[in-house]
Amino acid sequence: MVVFTCNACGESVKKGQVEKHVNMCRYCDCLSCMDCGKDFWGEDYKSHVKCVSEDQKYGGKGYEARTHKGDVKQQEWIQKIHEAIEKTNINPKVRDVLQQMYTFDNIPRKKGKFQNWMNNSLKIHNTVLQNQVWDIFSEATKKKSLALKLKE
Helix, strand or coil: CCEEEECCCCCEEEHHHHHHHHHHCCCCCEEEECCCCCEEECCHHHHCCCCCCHHHHHCCCCCCCCCCHHHHHHHHHHHHHHHHHCCCCCCHHHHHHHHHHCCCCCCCCCHHHHHHHHHHHHCCCCHHHHHHHHHHHHHHHHHHHHHHHHHC
16 A cells, blocks of 8 residues: 655545545645655655555665566556557447556456456446446457467
8 A cells, every 4th residue: 555645734645535635635745655756846745656565664784675476467457457548449438448547456366356446446337338348458458468379
């Protein structure tokens, strides 16, 4: 969980609560990440999705970060979403949904959880639209797995 400190009032704010805090705190122009110490001006904080872990911060000189299998899969999944956004022959409504998804890094990889996530996070309750978006991703996934099988 990324936590910021308001440079105006000194309050600690979780990433999900930053917008609310900015509306309340009159002089909040800059936020600092509590873990890595970077400063974020305006809405730059939105791009700060990952930070140093406690192991990195307190691990000492010779610390080597381990790659987690789930992180690798998630990054591949996010890459597929970015590739799908760049397609030119997509329905404009679907393209808008894909643009909204671009800012998230926790997009589920299973259909049921994906639809539930779209309902809750994006507030999209249209199941036809949800299925269209899911079909684009499943198509991209199938193409990639076929390409890998053909290489073998």
